[in-house]
Amino acid sequence: MKNLEIAALFNEIADLLEIKGESTFRVNAYRRAARSLENLAEDVEAVADRGELDQIPGIGKSLAEKISEYLRTGKITYHQELLRELPHGITTLMRVPGLGPKTAVLLYERLGITTLDQLERAAREGRLRDLPRMGKKTEENILRGIEQVRRQSTRLPLGAVLPLAQEVVAALRKAKGVGEVSVAGSLRRMRDTIGDVDVLATAKVPEPVMEAFVTHPLVAQVLSRGTTRSSVVLRNGVQADLRVVEPASFGAALQYFTGSKDHNVKLRERAVRMGLKVNEYGVFRVEDDRRVGGRTEEEVYAAVRLPWIPPELREDQGEIEAAERGKLPRLVTREDIRGDLHMHTKWSDGQATAEEMARAARQLGYEYVCITDHSQSLKFAGGVSVEDLREHVREVRRLSERLEGITVLIGSEVDILADGSLDYPDDVLRELDVVIASVHSRFRMDTRAMTDRILRAMRNPYVTMIGHPTGRLLGQRDPYSVDVERLVAGARETGTVLELNAQPDRLDLKDAHVRLAKEHGVQVAIGTDAHSPAELRFMEFGVGTARRGWLEPQDVVNTLPLNKLLSRLRRKRRG
DNA sequence: GCCGTTTTCGGCCCGACTGTTTTCAGTCG
Numbered sequence: 336m337k338n339l340e341i342a343a344l345f346n347e348i349a350d351l352l353e354i355k356g357e358s359t360f361r362v363n364a365y366r367r368a369a370r371s372l373e374n375l376a377e378d379v380e381a382v383a384d385r386g387e388l389d390q391i392p393g394i395g396k397s398l399a400e401k402i403s404e405y406l407r408t409g410k411i412t413y414h415q416e417l418l419r420e421l422p423h424g425i426t427t428l429m430r431v432p433g434l435g436p437k438t439a440v441l442l443y444e445r446l447g448i449t450t451l452d453q454l455e456r457a458a459r460e461g462r463l464r465d466l467p468r469m470g471k472k473t474e475e476n477i478l479r480g481i482e483q484v485r486r487q488s489t490r491l492p493l494g495a496v497l498p499l500a501q502e503v504v505a506a507l508r509k510a511k512g513v514g515e516v517s518v519a520g521s522l523r524r525m526r527d528t529i530g531d532v533d534v535l536a537t538a539k540v541p542e543p544v545m546e547a548f549v550t551h552p553l554v555a556q557v558l559s560r561g562t563t564r565s566s567v568v569l570r571n572g573v574q575a576d577l578r579v580v581e582p583a584s585f586g587a588a589l590q591y592f593t594g595s596k597d598h599n600v601k602l603r604e605r606a607v608r609m610g611l612k613v614n615e616y617g618v619f620r621v622e623d624d625r626r627v628g629g630r631t632e633e634e635v636y637a638a639v640r641l642p643w644i645p646p647e648l649r650e651d652q653g654e655i656e657a658a659e660r661g662k663l664p665r666l667v668t669r670e671d672i673r674g675d676l677h678m679h680t681k682w683s684d685g686q687a688t689a690e691e692m693a694r695a696a697r698q699l700g701y702e703y704v705c706i707t708d709h710s711q712s713l714k715f716a717g718g719v720s721v722e723d724l725r726e727h728v729r730e731v732r733r734l735s736e737r738l739e740g741i742t743v744l745i746g747s748e749v750d751i752l753a754d755g756s757l758d759y760p761d762d763v764l765r766e767l768d769v770v771i772a773s774v775h776s777r778f779r780m781d782t783r784a785m786t787d788r789i790l791r792a793m794r795n796p797y798v799t800m801i802g803h804p805t806g807r808l809l810g811q812r813d814p815y816s817v818d819v820e821r822l823v824a825g826a827r828e829t830g831t832v833l834e835l836n837a838q839p840d841r842l843d844l845k846d847a848h849v850r851l852a853k854e855h856g857v858q859v860a861i862g863t864d865a866h867s868p869a870e871l872r873f874m875e876f877g878v879g880t881a882r883r884g885w886l887e888p889q890d891v892v893n894t895l896p897l898n899k900l901l902s903r904l905r906r907k908r909r910g
Numbered sequence: 911g912c913c914g915t916t917t918t919c920g921g922c923c924c925g926a927c928t929g930t931t932t933t934c935a936g937t938c939g
Contacts, residue, residue: 360922364911395912433928435937468930476928520939533939561927566938576939578926591924596939603923608916614924 376847494839525879587629597651677862683708695868755791773802837877849884
């Protein structure tokens with residue numbers, strides 16, 4: 336999959352063009368194309384083979400040719416020419432926050448700086464303050480910025496950021512004179528990783544809210560502080576921004592700061608065509624600057640004659656067109672979920688008993704759960720022997736009889752062995768309600784072998800679903816090399832469900848693949864893979880990702896009532 | 911460089927904050 340490589344190249348070309356002082360529209364075209372490739376569910380090579388590169392949003396004739404060239408030769412001539420033309424390494428300067436193309440050029444032309452080390456030395460020696468529009472403070476900011484770049488503060492998993500954000504939001508709600516408080520940005524869109532936290536609040540007098548924000552105990556450093564906007568760095572290194580607006584502008588501001596950028600650009604272009612202007616304060620008629628809405632998000636969308644669009648869809652992936660035609664999906668919600676089919680207990684590597692897990696699930700309002708401990712090969716995770724599993728089946732049946740208000744099913748998370756066979760014999764699998772087949776070993780196979788391995792597991796009639804189908808661990812491990820399109824096709828053929836694993840560092844399948852599954856009529860099971868009662872709450876993250884994949888209740892098997900779920904699961908076994 | 915229910919040419923989102931400056935350029939989101 337070369338999607339990300341090409342996206343990175345396009346981004347670098349954009350940086351180089353910016354340094355050259357090229358038209359910002361051209362620069363933005365490259366950046367938009369890069370984002371488009373990053374979001375693409377499919378392998379760009381497959382799109383190229385079909386000759387449909389120019390169907391990708393933001394990619395026209397010229398960029399399609401550059402992609403083809405890269406796929407053919409492994410490089411883009413235009414990129415190489417730009418690199419030759421400009422001093423080597425100058426784009427790395429732009430990674431320092433607050434340092435853009437103009438400053439990078441200035442630093443190079445006046446001081447010959449092209450590396451972070453040179454920049455650091457110059458700043459320490461006080462040589463930057465002699466440059467135009469630069470002073471002592473700029474030097475300090477640049478030094479701090481260099482440190483930040485070196486720490487490689489990349490995006491963090493959703494689950495690592497949301498709890499902190501919720502804590503900050505709770506504190507702001509207590510501030511004097513505050514009205515509404517909401518997270519915005521990628522956090523509200525439930526992206527799998529979060530670059531920074533956006534918080535929005537309303538208040539007639541912003542001062543007390545700003546004060547509560549910049550003095551919050553989770554704040555490690557204050558980057559800037561204004562009357563309507565402040566930026567801080569939280570303890571975990573994530574940047575957080577607070578904006579305070581008038582109550583009358585709340586909807587417009589929430590819409591604006593929720594993004595995504597591409598969604599907002601498209602929305603505002605639409606507004607312009609209608610003689611309107613949309614900004615964070617409201618929607619205005621261009622001719623007389625009269626305000627026509629902005630108190631709520633619904634008003635903003637209504638002003639451009641669209642229904643309200645759920646934040647998870649706002650990625651410019653067809654949602655505006657769907658809204659236009661009245662074809663927005665009725666997205667699945669947490670309340671639609673009737674049970675959790677993936678969790679571990681003390682029988683393998685979990686922390687609680689089956690009964691404790693079941694009781695916790697009942698508290699969440701579930702109708703059923705399924706206990707799915709690891710299979711025998713997974714020794715380091717306490718894999719369950721065949722004998723023990725048979726005993727567990729009996730125990731869970733008794734437990735389910737005994738517990739009121741929830742049905743407890745028994746299953747297993749069975750390892751898919753290297754050759755695609757399963758870690759229990761069929762006559763054992765037959766006794767289970769749910770079989771999740773997962774890859775936990777031999778990650779470094781090539782795409783074909785790995786895909787064939789999983790497809791073979793799918794053909795087993797007792798395999799209900801494939802667990803965390805690509806094996807990624809956000810920020811720790813790349814997905815194993817697998818052809819998701821073939822997996823989706825295989826799932827469709829065999830009637831196998833694909834899991835959307837809700838562990839916040841997995842979220843696997845990811846949003847784009849979830850949507851791919853839906854488009855091919857493959858059903859998804861959202862499972863928490865909980866190892867403790869508290870982790871059952873990860874369902875929130877899974878539902879968020881499902882919504883980003885446009886899933887409706889009927890696309891998710893664990894929205895089914897128990898009897899329908901069981902007959903759905905039996906369907907594959909009957910063949 | 912992309913794109914089209916105004917258009918195949920001429921548009922392309924919009925404002926806040928910083929650090930420096932005496933009115934604003936650069937950067938960011």
